[in-house]
Amino acid sequence: MTTLRAITLLLLFMVATTECKKCAFKAIFNFGDSNTDTGGFWAAFPAQAPPHGMTYFNKPVGRATDGRVVVDFLAQALNLPFLSPYLQSIGSDYKHGANFATLASTVRLPQTSLFVTGVSPFSLEIQLRQMKEFKAKVDELPRKGKSNLPSPNIFGKSLYTFYIGQNDFTGNLARLGISGVKEFLPQVVSQIASTIKEIYALGGRTFWVLNLAPIGCYPAFLVQLPHNTSDIDQFGCLISYNNAVVDYNNMLKAALAKTRKELVDANVVYVDTLSVLLELFQHPTSHGLKYGTKACCGYGGGLYNYNQQVFCGNTKQVDGKTVTAKACKDPQNYVSWDGVHATDAANKLTAYAILNGSYFDPPFPLHKYCDIQPIG
Numbered sequence: 144m145t146t147l148r149a150i151t152l153l154l155l156f157m158v159a160t161t162e163c164k165k166c167a168f169k170a171i172f173n174f175g176d177s178n179t180d181t182g183g184f185w186a187a188f189p190a191q192a193p194p195h196g197m198t199y200f201n202k203p204v205g206r207a208t209d210g211r212v213v214v215d216f217l218a219q220a221l222n223l224p225f226l227s228p229y230l231q232s233i234g235s236d237y238k239h240g241a242n243f244a245t246l247a248s249t250v251r252l253p254q255t256s257l258f259v260t261g262v263s264p265f266s267l268e269i270q271l272r273q274m275k276e277f278k279a280k281v282d283e284l285p286r287k288g289k290s291n292l293p294s295p296n297i298f299g300k301s302l303y304t305f306y307i308g309q310n311d312f313t314g315n316l317a318r319l320g321i322s323g324v325k326e327f328l329p330q331v332v333s334q335i336a337s338t339i340k341e342i343y344a345l346g347g348r349t350f351w352v353l354n355l356a357p358i359g360c361y362p363a364f365l366v367q368l369p370h371n372t373s374d375i376d377q378f379g380c381l382i383s384y385n386n387a388v389v390d391y392n393n394m395l396k397a398a399l400a401k402t403r404k405e406l407v408d409a410n411v412v413y414v415d416t417l418s419v420l421l422e423l424f425q426h427p428t429s430h431g432l433k434y435g436t437k438a439c440c441g442y443g444g445g446l447y448n449y450n451q452q453v454f455c456g457n458t459k460q461v462d463g464k465t466v467t468a469k470a471c472k473d474p475q476n477y478v479s480w481d482g483v484h485a486t487d488a489a490n491k492l493t494a495y496a497i498l499n500g501s502y503f504d505p506p507f508p509l510h511k512y513c514d515i516q517p518i519g
Contacts, residue, residue, distance in 0.1 A: 249266050
């Protein structure tokens with residue numbers, strides 16, 4: 144039995160036998176891109192359509208997947224509601240945190256323009272500004288009757304999560320190549336570290352930073368990125384690109400270790416989601432899945448079921464024919480939803496592994512802060 148499979152079974156036993164107790168974390172504040180966006184991008188630019196959300200919500204709800212993203216599962220396990228997007232004005236409840244993540248966000252926003260095609264204007268710097276504005280409003284607004292805002296003392300009792308950097312890495316690969324991208328990655332990790340320090344100054348004390356996923360296993364990049372057959376490993380993933388991801392993650396890990404020494408009373412935790420997702424892509428059947436490097440929602444069939452001319456849910460003219468990128472009937476069997484993002488099933492397994500604590504560096508005793516609640 145693989146380590147991840149054993150962790151999944153252990154955690155399922157734990158959540159089934161745990162009594163409900165209060166959690167030390169009263170809120171989650173999340174910063175990220177489409178991997179943890181719970182509706183921010185589509186609140187700003189309404190356009191999402193089926194089949195997104197089909198597995199869990201039965202309709203599109205702003206997630207770039209068929210169901211829930213990792214931060215949904217983390218909130219559920221800590222007995223907190225799903226995070227409302229900061230940009231969503233209708234129906235939001237911020238008493239237990241807010242989600243600043245948006246699809247296509249980067250750590251570094253290109254300086255040439257406020258909005259670059261294919262890149263969200265809500266970079267990590269903007270998300271931090273939104274966080275500061277949010278806290279300022281919470282601190283200054285009077286409490287009269289019911290409110291959808293948290294109490295002012297919640298910021299020191301919150302978990303701050305980061306899952307961002309993938310678009311900085313992949314957005315320039317085709318144009319600059321691996322060596323070109325590596326030149327500005329130190330600025331990316333530096334920006335993440337400085338953001339943690341600024342939130343620390345606002346009262347934050349617990350930070351989880353999820354590292355970069357194995358992009359060399361994603362169907363979209365297997366189709367789009369230039370490579371030779373010798374660059375494909377036994378699992379069908381791109382060796383050189385995944386090696387570059389490891390280099391970035393090592394850089395991020397070192398930056399967080401330095402930040403940890405500077406913030407001695409804070410928990411600055413590096414979360415190795417790369418290892419979790421790599422295991423799922425390489426051995427999907429060991430975890431109740433069937434397909435690793437093949438997208439559920441796409442067009443073209445074959446090894447990857449991905450065509451960069453027509454994205455999931457869209458209808459386009461391809462080679463003179465009108466085609467639609469449709470979803471498979473069994474997304475619970477796939478790691479990849481649309482070639483770029485994980486399925487609800489893969490996100491759940493990733494969350495299980497994270498919550499177990501085996502992928503934290505340094506070790507973080509989550510069970511001492513909160514009992515992990517069942518997640519369906």
